[in-house]
Amino acid sequence: MPVLAQLAAAGSEPDGLLPAREQMAFSLGWHIVLASFGVAFPAMIFVVHRRGLVRSDPTALGLARRWGKVAAVLFAIGAVSGTVLSFEMGLLWPGLMGRFGDVLGLPFAFEGLSFFVEAIFIGIYLYGWDRMPPRRHLLMLVPMIAAGVFGTYCVISVNAWMNMPTGFRIVDGQVTDVDPWAVLLSSGAVLQFAHMWVGAFMLVGFVVAAVYAAGMLRGRRDSHHRLGFTVPFVFASVAAVLQPVLGHVLGMRLGETQPSKLAAFELATTTEQPAPLRMGGVLIDGEPRAYVEIPKWGSFIARGSFDKPVRGLDTFPAADRPPVNITHLAFQSMVGIGTLLAVAVVIFWVARWRGRDLLEQRWALLALVVAGPLAVVALESGWVATEVGRQPWTVFGYLRTTEAAGSNGWLWLVLAVTLVVYTAMTVGAVVVLRSMTRRWRAGEEDLPSPYGPQLADAVGSDAVAADAAGSHPSGSDGGGAWRS
Amino acid sequence: MSLPTAVAAALFVGIIAYALLGGADFGSGFFDLTAGGAGTGAALRTQIDHSIGPVWEANHVWLIYVLVMWWTGFPEAFAAAMSTLIVPLLLALLGIVLRGAAFAFRKYAATLRQAQLFGAVFAGASLITPFFLGTVAGAIASGRVPLRGRGDLWTSWLNPTSVVGGLVAIGTCAFLAGVFLVADAARAGSTALVGTLHRRTLAVGVGTGVVVFAGLVPLDGDAPVLWDGLTGRALPLVITSAVAGSATLALVWTHRYGPARVTAVAAVATVVSAWGVAQYPRMLVDHVRIDDAAGADATLWGLLMVAVLAGLIVLPALAYLFVLTQSQSWTTEHHATSEHGHA
Numbered sequence: 134m135p136v137l138a139q140l141a142a143a144g145s146e147p148d149g150l151l152p153a154r155e156q157m158a159f160s161l162g163w164h165i166v167l168a169s170f171g172v173a174f175p176a177m178i179f180v181v182h183r184r185g186l187v188r189s190d191p192t193a194l195g196l197a198r199r200w201g202k203v204a205a206v207l208f209a210i211g212a213v214s215g216t217v218l219s220f221e222m223g224l225l226w227p228g229l230m231g232r233f234g235d236v237l238g239l240p241f242a243f244e245g246l247s248f249f250v251e252a253i254f255i256g257i258y259l260y261g262w263d264r265m266p267p268r269r270h271l272l273m274l275v276p277m278i279a280a281g282v283f284g285t286y287c288v289i290s291v292n293a294w295m296n297m298p299t300g301f302r303i304v305d306g307q308v309t310d311v312d313p314w315a316v317l318l319s320s321g322a323v324l325q326f327a328h329m330w331v332g333a334f335m336l337v338g339f340v341v342a343a344v345y346a347a348g349m350l351r352g353r354r355d356s357h358h359r360l361g362f363t364v365p366f367v368f369a370s371v372a373a374v375l376q377p378v379l380g381h382v383l384g385m386r387l388g389e390t391q392p393s394k395l396a397a398f399e400l401a402t403t404t405e406q407p408a409p410l411r412m413g414g415v416l417i418d419g420e421p422r423a424y425v426e427i428p429k430w431g432s433f434i435a436r437g438s439f440d441k442p443v444r445g446l447d448t449f450p451a452a453d454r455p456p457v458n459i460t461h462l463a464f465q466s467m468v469g470i471g472t473l474l475a476v477a478v479v480i481f482w483v484a485r486w487r488g489r490d491l492l493e494q495r496w497a498l499l500a501l502v503v504a505g506p507l508a509v510v511a512l513e514s515g516w517v518a519t520e521v522g523r524q525p526w527t528v529f530g531y532l533r534t535t536e537a538a539g540s541n542g543w544l545w546l547v548l549a550v551t552l553v554v555y556t557a558m559t560v561g562a563v564v565v566l567r568s569m570t571r572r573w574r575a576g577e578e579d580l581p582s583p584y585g586p587q588l589a590d591a592v593g594s595d596a597v598a599a600d601a602a603g604s605h606p607s608g609s610d611g612g613g614a615w616r617s
Numbered sequence: 618m619s620l621p622t623a624v625a626a627a628l629f630v631g632i633i634a635y636a637l638l639g640g641a642d643f644g645s646g647f648f649d650l651t652a653g654g655a656g657t658g659a660a661l662r663t664q665i666d667h668s669i670g671p672v673w674e675a676n677h678v679w680l681i682y683v684l685v686m687w688w689t690g691f692p693e694a695f696a697a698a699m700s701t702l703i704v705p706l707l708l709a710l711l712g713i714v715l716r717g718a719a720f721a722f723r724k725y726a727a728t729l730r731q732a733q734l735f736g737a738v739f740a741g742a743s744l745i746t747p748f749f750l751g752t753v754a755g756a757i758a759s760g761r762v763p764l765r766g767r768g769d770l771w772t773s774w775l776n777p778t779s780v781v782g783g784l785v786a787i788g789t790c791a792f793l794a795g796v797f798l799v800a801d802a803a804r805a806g807s808t809a810l811v812g813t814l815h816r817r818t819l820a821v822g823v824g825t826g827v828v829v830f831a832g833l834v835p836l837d838g839d840a841p842v843l844w845d846g847l848t849g850r851a852l853p854l855v856i857t858s859a860v861a862g863s864a865t866l867a868l869v870w871t872h873r874y875g876p877a878r879v880t881a882v883a884a885v886a887t888v889v890s891a892w893g894v895a896q897y898p899r900m901l902v903d904h905v906r907i908d909d910a911a912g913a914d915a916t917l918w919g920l921l922m923v924a925v926l927a928g929l930i931v932l933p934a935l936a937y938l939f940v941l942t943q944s945q946s947w948t949t950e951h952h953a954t955s956e957h958g959h960a
Contacts, residue, residue, distance in 0.1 A: 238689025
């Protein structure tokens with residue numbers, strides 16, 4: 134593993150470093166999927182819910198109800214896994230928070246406001262079915278969508294700051310002249326935000342569309358599946374086509390802001406002008422191997438010009454180079470998958486425009502199912518590329534990750550517990566979500582809690598839940614139903 | 618009032634809000650745990666689902682608010698506390714994760730067996746978090762968290778003051794939850810459930826009162842600064858808490874559950890405030906004062922702005938949520954309006 138190789142190379146490191154790294158990577162990688170749902174899913178629910186109201190379309194309303202229940206489960210585990218990250222900022226990286234807390238903290242405080250708004254309105258929305266005037270109920274999604282934009286921007290501005298630090302000076306080793314607004318309003322934040330926000334719509338769009346594509350593969354070709362596929366897929370399509378442009382514009386800054394990350398992205402061991410684009414490839418004994426080279430295109434992609442240089446890794450001291458192979462591989466996975474998905478949606482819509490519905494084709498449905506996990510891999514790869522590519526820095530040029538970490542050797546134990554708990558949480562979510570879809574297919578709409586009213590008749594039987602639909606033909610959330 | 622003190626006050630408002638709102642949600646776990654078997658406990662567990670389901674995520678955000686205000690406004694003190702108190706904080710975090718996930722899973726569990734498993738995790742985890750957060754408060758208030766270097770990994774939170782803090786936290790959470798649950802059940806007209814909750818809430822209230830006031834005894838020797846504060850400057854708050862707590866018991870006893878919610882909130886808010894007032898102006902008792910722990914002024918002004926925005930944006934939204942969930946129509950008219958609309 135390159136991470137281990139890097140550890141060996143760096144020599145003395147605090148005991149808490151490697152486990153903290155793995156812990157952060159794992160918990161952030163897990164949370165980012167759910168965070169994406171928090172950002173993008175309310176917009177999709179809004180579209181189907183609105184359609185249901187405006188057109189009096191029972192299929193669309195039913196879909197909105199179901200997606201709301203799915204969101205309830207996903208947002209709950211997203212809220213707690215996000216809390217884990219808040220704690221980890223202090224528990225794993227005391228050197229970062231103690232020294233730079235008042236520089237980077239303000240955007241988090243603003244993000245807290247949007248988290249409040251999201252949590253309040255998800256509560257109102259979920260429990261508001263049949264309890265509020267329908268139009269007002271629909272509007273409860275709007276604050277959630279807005280909070281998703283604002284919250285994403287705030288969190289990403291902190292990450293952008295780690296990449297392009299601003300808003301402070303170091304005088305005699307002390308952080309001074311702190312300007313927290315510079316972090317929130319940094320020019321790096323806007324593009325990075327756009328990249329992540331659009332990435333969230335890609336992930337959620339492709340994943341949800343994949344669920345309904347899988348259903349169509351099994352022959353479930355009703356209007357419910359068609360709408361359930363189309364709405365997220367339209368979102369994903371727009372996002373997938375925008376994303377390469379955003380990514381390219383974002384990447385063009387790297388030559389100035391983080392040249393070592395760019396060198397790793399491009400597998401550039403030495404400075405080249407113009408630099409070629411290397412597709413594939415791995416660094417073995419310091420030499421790039423096994424790649425396909427396209428002349429000049431590396432310069433164009435990284436610098437926006439066919440003759441600008443790309444700085445090589447050899448111009449950086451050994452202690453300042455990122456782990457090249459992980460960074461390069463992750464970056465290329467992101468770009469490769471992103472390109473593939475963009476091409477795929479263009480093919481889909483061009484075919485549709487020419488009167489050919491690819492949803493009739495088995496191979497196309499299979500591809501659409503695979504696109505879901507691929508979008509997840511692309512997003513994860515992007516985070517790996519940017520985070521590993523910034524190493525050995527936590528705050529680029531100012532604070533090394535070795536200085537940010539604490540000295541807790543037993544964080545390995547925490548990591549082990551985390552793996553167990555998150556695995557259990559994943560299994561729990563999968564079991565519950567699958568059981569929900571199974572009951573929906575069986576004709577239940579309501580999904581009352583097993584502690585609901587039927588318990589009085591059939592205490593202790595696993596069959597009770599199955600009876601529930603017949604006795605309670607309503608769209609309730611279970612609350613209060615036991616009283617009847 | 619100095620700028621750091623103003624920010625610390627805004628932070629402390631978050632602690633009080635979390636103690637009250639988050640506390641009531643955690644306290645529901647105590648009643649869930651003691652609700653009895655699947656059949657006898659079903660009504661109570663459904664009431665708990667209904668009462669905290671729409672609000673627990675919003676209430677939980679107060680904790681995030683406290684964390685970010687703390688690390689942004691007082692970064693070194695935050696890092697110090699996180700470093701010394703890593704064990705109880707990780708355990709509290711474990712409780713938060715298990716509670717939230719299991720609660721959401723139970724609501725949509727397909728079978729009773731699954732619901733029982735998730736429910737046991739939810740209820741158990743609901744006790745863990747208040748306890749360990751209480752020990753953290755005790756550690757800070759008893760001067761066991763140094764600003765530089767690390768305090769003892771274990772005795773910093775395994776000591777009389779911390780244990781008192783943990784037990785008081787569990788008790789107050791359960792008491793608040795009991796009062797809110799019995800009021801919800803009464804509003805919904807569930808007579809049998811009201812009877813059960815009535816008895817249990819009274820028992821929890823008496824128990825908590827005993828713990829709070831017996832808990833004062835070891836503080837004299839173990840946490841002198843806190844003791845001096847509680848018996849001096851914060852004494853009016855301590856007395857108010859005692860009066861409000863007793864009034865709550867009397868109101869519950871006489872079945873006046875609506876007003877009991879007000880006095881219960883007052884009792885817990887004053888006991889938490891008493892801690893804050895007692896250790897003022899210290900951030901980490903015996904180690905650093907609020908003014909000396911503060912970060913850059915520009916950042917503190919930004920935080921005050923966040924606090925004001927929270928008042929303008931979050932509080933009205935929160936009020937709307939609570940008005941809806943506490944309204945009669947969300948409690949009882951459910952069936953009348955739910956017979957339409959699904960595919």
